[in-house]
Amino acid sequence: MGLLKGLRVLIVEDEGAVALLIEDMLEDLGCLVVGSISRLAQAKDVSCLIQADVAILDVNLAGELVFPVAEILRDRAIPFIFSTGYGARGLHGEYALCPVLRKPYSQSDLEQTIDAALKAFNP
Template sequence: MDGVRVLVVEDEGAIAMLIEEMLEDLGCIVVASVAQLAKATDIARSIEVDLAMLDVNLAGQLVFPVAEILRDRNIPFLFSTGYGASGLSSEFAQHPVLHKPFSQKDLEAKITAALVTRAEAAGYSHPEG
């Protein structure tokens, strides 16, 4: 995970800080942390990151417009939510979902899944396969 650049979109300050700390402990670099949907959509259009972590519900607004921008830019992302996968649009059902609360081990597994999915989509294969 060393050097993986991450965008965090989370509206709860304490949770955002916890996620940032977990990411940094994994060796990731938090490039930006955003709490509002409008700002997140603006940043998603231009930020250079390897991965984004998106809270599904931002103060009552769904984060899917940000997910659409990231998908169009081929930037992998995962969702974090207290609502479970059932809260996702079917359009994004294949993306990794972290169920709040989650552990650092869970976070690491979902980041790996998101990055592997991106590599496979780009035509790279696993070293062992």
């Protein structure tokens, strides 16, 4: 469990039950959830100000793509992971090589992907 202990995580996920499951997994890993946002407009506002070590971004938020949030986080040097039922094939262009969690995923998948994203962002 110690690998991610104390890590501050922002969750952007529009499905309430999925967001709660992610929160539970992160808390079991010793992480601190600093925000759980379900809509794009709010996620854009929050991502400009929040102090987070990493973010988990659902690609499709009620029909809107989360890429503007990813851009804000990238500009602020905050690593992020995409979460989607489509896997990596759901990402295109500049985001095609970003870390992806394919839904559904396990706590172990979550832990490994966060660790990989942090190492890739800060080699």
